[in-house]
Every structure is written in structure tokens, then in C-alpha cells.
Amino acid sequence: MKKIVLLGVISSLLFAASLRVSIKPVDNAIYEKECGSCHFAYPAGLLPSNAWNKMMLNLDDHFGDDATVDDDTFQILSSYLNLNSAEKSKQYKRSRKIVENLNRSIPNSISTMPYIKKKHEKIKEHLITQKEVRGLFNCTACHQNAKKGIFSDEDIDIPNYGKWEKK
Numbered sequence: 001m002k003k004i005v006l007l008g009v010i011s012s013l014l015f016a017a018s019l020r021v022s023i024k025p026v027d028n029a030i031y032e033k034e035c036g037s038c039h040f041a042y043p044a045g046l047l048p049s050n051a052w053n054k055m056m057l058n059l060d061d062h063f064g065d066d067a068t069v070d071d072d073t074f075q076i077l078s079s080y081l082n083l084n085s086a087e088k089s090k091q092y093k094r095s096r097k098i099v100e101n102l103n104r105s106i107p108n109s110i111s112t113m114p115y116i117k118k119k120h121e122k123i124k125e126h127l128i129t130q131k132e133v134r135g136l137f138n139c140t141a142c143h144q145n146a147k148k149g150i151f152s153d154e155d156i157d158i159p160n161y162g163k164w165e166k167k
Ligand code: HEC
Pocket: 034, 035, 036, 037, 038, 039, 042, 059, 062, 063, 065, 066, 067, 077, 108, 109, 110, 111, 112, 136, 137
């Protein structure tokens, strides 16, 4: 009996460890509102500051959309992104890995970075392009707790496929 209890404790500890927060969750209400209206508000720790700055300077042609904001909001968003960008969040594992894998390039998006592409190379293409997902940019379609900064393999549920851990 004792052994069973102990095993239960150990396995739940292991599970909790694997679901660890690996990216700092968004903690700015203005960013959440302005940059989370068309898609999930991407955590700042997913890109280096030079990439955020490049994106912010082209908000009038943001992936084909106009995402411009007024000057005050622009300052708030830019400073939030710069203070929390990948190189400022290296205490979080994924931000650290993103920085290590940049090779001095300035990425145009998160989903096209070689590191992120590599992390997803085992997923069948049709599961990514299907209408319930549309593309790799749609992190929350598969990573249920992406908003909490959790991207663990154990916490992925792909539409029309199911839990990743099982396969
Ligand atoms: C008017 C809608 C709209 C707003 C507002 C908006 N975006 Fe986007 N964003 C898009 C579209 C469209 C894409 C392309 C992917 C998609 O279809 O969701 C995109 C893509 C992105 C990507 C790349 C995702 C990838 O593929 O890696 C990032 C990062 C991003 N947006 C950040 C921001 C930030 C930061 C803001 C706030 C300043 C913002 N977005 C506001 C429409 C918007």
C-alpha cells in the first residue's frame, strides 16, 4: 500500500515537472488586448528584440493586415516586447534555446524560425494545414496551455489527431 502511494506521488511529481512553464506568459493587459485580438497574444520571449522591433515598424503591413496602433500604445507595446524578449528571458528554457539557435539572423516570425520548424518536423503536414489549425502560427490550436507558457509534449492535443504523447 505504501509503495502504491509513493509511486503515485512520484509519478505526479514527474508529470508536474514535465508541464513546466518554459516561456514567460504574457503579463501586460494592453499587449494582451492590442496584440491578442486577431490571434493568440504571442509571448514576448518567443522572439529576440530585433525581430519584435522590425515587426513593430511594419504594423501597417502586418502579414497582409493593418495592425497599426496610436503612438502612446506603440510605445507601451514596444517597451513591453523589448523588456521581455527572448534574450531578456533566458531563465525560461525555450527563450534560451531560441536565442542559442538564432545564428545572428533576425527572424520574420516565430513559426518560420529554424528552431521552431525543427521542433515540429515530425508532424504530418496535413495536420498543420487542416482548417482547424491553418498553420504553425496558430500555437493554441495544439498547445492547450500556451497562454500559461506551457509547450510540453505531454500537453499537446492536435485537432483530428488527439494527444501527441500517445502516438
Ligand atoms: C488585424 C489583425 C492583427 C493584429 C491586431 C495583430 N496581428 Fe499579428 N498577425 C496577424 C496575421 C493575419 C498574422 C499571420 C498569421 C495569422 O494568420 O494569424 C499575424 C502574425 C503574427 C506573428 C507571427 C506568427 C508566426 O507565424 O510566427 C507575430 C509574432 C505577431 N503577429 C505579433 C503581433 C503583435 C506583436 C501584434 C500587436 C502589435 C499583432 N500581432 C497584432 C494579424 C494581426
